[in-house]
Amino acid sequence: xxxxxxxxxxxxxxxxxxxxxxxxxxxxxxxxxxxxxxxxxxxxxxxxxxxxxxxxxxxxxxxxxxxxxxxxxxxxxxxxxxxxxxxxxxxxxxxxxxxxxxxxxxxxxxxxxxxxxxxxxxxxxxxxxxxxxxxxxxxxxxxxxxxxxxxxxxxxxxxxxxxxxxxxxxxxxxxxxxxxxxxxxxxxxxxx
Numbered sequence: 735x736x737x738x739x740x741x742x743x744x745x746x747x748x749x750x751x752x753x754x755x756x757x758x759x760x761x762x763x764x765x766x767x768x769x770x771x772x773x774x775x776x777x778x779x780x781x782x783x784x785x786x787x788x789x790x791x792x793x794x795x796x797x798x799x800x801x802x803x804x805x806x807x808x809x810x811x812x813x814x815x816x817x818x819x820x821x822x823x824x825x826x827x828x829x830x831x832x833x834x835x836x837x838x839x840x841x842x843x844x845x846x847x848x849x850x851x852x853x854x855x856x857x858x859x860x861x862x863x864x865x866x867x868x869x870x871x872x873x874x875x876x877x878x879x880x881x882x883x884x885x886x887x888x889x890x891x892x893x894x895x896x897x898x899x900x901x902x903x904x905x906x907x908x909x910x911x912x913x914x915x916x917x918x919x920x921x922x923x924x925x926x
Contacts, residue, residue, distance in 0.1 A: 796854040799920050806853075813851040820844035858924055861894025869923055870895050876919035877912050884908040 795809050814824045822844045854860060858869045870887045874897060877885045884901035885908070900909040 794850055794852060794854050797856045799856045799858060799917075799924055809853045813848055813853070816848035816851050817844050820847050858920070859894075859896075861890065861892075867895050870897055872923035872926055873897060873916070873919045876922050877915055880911070880915045880919070882908060882912045882915065885912050 795812070797806065797809060801809070818824055820843065821840060857863055859866055863869075867887065874885050874887055877897075882899070884905050885897060885899050887895050888898045890896040897912075899912040900906065
């Protein structure tokens with residue numbers, strides 16, 4: 735030892751002990767330091783300073799415009815599985831639900847129990863999207879540019895808007911033409 739109680743570091747093991755000692759001092763200083771004023775990285779905040787309440791509602795799946803019929807089928811499987819667990823037959827296997835009377839309480843109860851599995855529409859068509867009406871107008875404009883005359887944006891049954899094809903007489907040629915160009919026009923409208 736030297737004067738003042740400081741040990742002299744000599745040899746390889748002395749150097750190792752000195753480095754480890756400095757490391758321990760650095761860890762102790764960091765551990766005991768006061769917290770910084772704010773985070774240095776981007777973070778999300780609820781604005782209340784409290785943890786957000788746990789959600790009791792499950793997140794529903796969402797369709798996308800570019801999904802194939804196989805993709806949509808896979809997205810709907812959980813719904814039909816849930817409905818089957820509630821005693822309601824799979825309408826795809828049966829053709830429709832007409833074997834179960836329309837006002838049957840079992841259907842309403844099953845739909846309520848399985849609501850969390852019903853896919854949401856593509857965001858572009860979702861009534862919750864403030865831009866959905868403008869998207870549908872662009873789709874209709876595109877369809878008209880492709881020769882579809884009997885097509886328009888109309889209020890939807892459950893809120894929002896939808897595209898009506900075929901006019902009042904439900905012209906099957908116009909409906910077929912619109913459906914034939916629908917994916918192409920949706921893709922074009924989503925790029926704008």
